Amino acid sequence: MEINGQTRLCGLIGNPVEHTLSPVIHNGLAGETGQNLVYVPFHVTTGLGEAVKGAYALNILGMNVTVPYKQAVIPYLQTIDPLAEAIGAVNTLVRTEGGYKGYNTDMTGLLRAMYSEGIRIREEKILILGAGGAARAVAFLCASEGAGKVWILNRSIEKAEAVAEEVNRHFGRQILEPMTLSDYTKLPEGQFLTIQATSVGLSPAEDEAVIEDEAFYRKVHTGYDLIYRPFTTKFMKLVQKQGRPAYNGLKMLLYQGIIAYELWNGITVSEKNAAQIYQKMKKEMGIHE
Numbered sequence: 001m002e003i004n005g006q007t008r009l010c011g012l013i014g015n016p017v018e019h020t021l022s023p024v025i026h027n028g029l030a031g032e033t034g035q036n037l038v039y040v041p042f043h044v045t046t047g048l049g050e051a052v053k054g055a056y057a058l059n060i061l062g063m064n065v066t067v068p069y070k071q072a073v074i075p076y077l078q079t080i081d082p083l084a085e086a087i088g089a090v091n092t093l094v095r096t097e098g099g100y101k102g103y104n105t106d107m108t109g110l111l112r113a114m115y116s117e118g119i120r121i122r123e124e125k126i127l128i129l130g131a132g133g134a135a136r137a138v139a140f141l142c143a144s145e146g147a148g149k150v151w152i153l154n155r156s157i158e159k160a161e162a163v164a165e166e167v168n169r170h171f172g173r174q175i176l177e178p179m180t181l182s183d184y185t186k187l188p189e190g191q192f193l194t195i196q197a198t199s200v201g202l203s204p205a206e207d208e209a210v211i212e213d214e215a216f217y218r219k220v221h222t223g224y225d226l227i228y229r230p231f232t233t234k235f236m237k238l239v240q241k242q243g244r245p246a247y248n249g250l251k252m253l254l255y256q257g258i259i260a261y262e263l264w265n266g267i268t269v270s271e272k273n274a275a276q277i278y279q280k281m282k283k284e285m286g287i288h289e
């Protein structure tokens with residue numbers, strides 16, 4: 001594309017940022033939709049507040065925010081979307097009058113990615129593995145989307161209890177049930193949509209899954225791993241071994257980007273364009289399947 005006097009800038013604030021796929025998503029979308037926009041990573045090591053203020057002063061249209069700033073950025077926002085506020089983490093800044101508005105498109109992105117695969121949350125019985133930052137956000141999403149019942153399983157029970165207590169209080173109903181990871185044998189009969197939100201299995205520890213026991217995987221009707229490096233995680237392989245569908249987190253990454261792009265530009269990205277960007281992301285990762 002040609003950069004000229006009308007070119008708008010968007011970017012990513014994080015530390016580190018070198019391995020991000022977001023430029024592939026956003027520059028790809030700009031190419032597909034014909035928008036005059038460039039997206040670049042900004043490696044911010046100190047002075048997060050100055051970075052946000054500077055971005056606004058430079059008329060930057062929007063920003064993504066990644067590790068370690070998703071919570072720390074909140075004090076520098078003009079306003080915050082209610083779901084992002086409940087989750088307590090922001091990954092997208094949208095330019096508004098007087099400052100940026102913060103959103104959490106990681107979670108709306110996960111929801112859209114699940115929908116694109118025909119997976120529903122409403123009324124569903126769900127297991128969340130993990131109780132860290134990612135799992136906590138998933139728990140809020142499940143509750144806000146009307147899940148039937150959600151068990152949150154974590155190695156350290158206190159964290160699962162804290163998330164359950166917080167989500168149940170926020171939504172005013174006993175939707176989340178905390179459980180120690182090793183207590184999965186005590187789960188009720190039936191099969192569950194299972195969302196893998198621990199860091200176990202992340203590259204380079206590719207041959208690990210947070211639960212290895214095959215008996216557990218007979219309780220899973222659909223597996224969703226938030227990890228996308230490796231492309232097929234051990235958790236996914238264990239789900240697939242039981243003949244059940246399993247998905248990685250790459251479409252979540254795709255749709256969090258698409259939703260951010262839509263918010264910045266006031267457009268709707270077609271599924272055709274989404275599919276084209278998904279292919280570009282896979283190519284960038286060296287995946288040929």
Ligand code: ATR
Nearest residue numbers: 130131132133134135154155156159198199200210
């Ligand atoms: P993120 O922001 O990606 O969610 P995090 O907040 O550090 O990262 O959370 C990591 C999650 O992976 C936690 O649920 C953690 O369990 P603990 O709370 O018990 O630490 C889980 N996790 C990491 N390594 C694990 C392991 N070897 N076995 C079981 N759970 C593990």
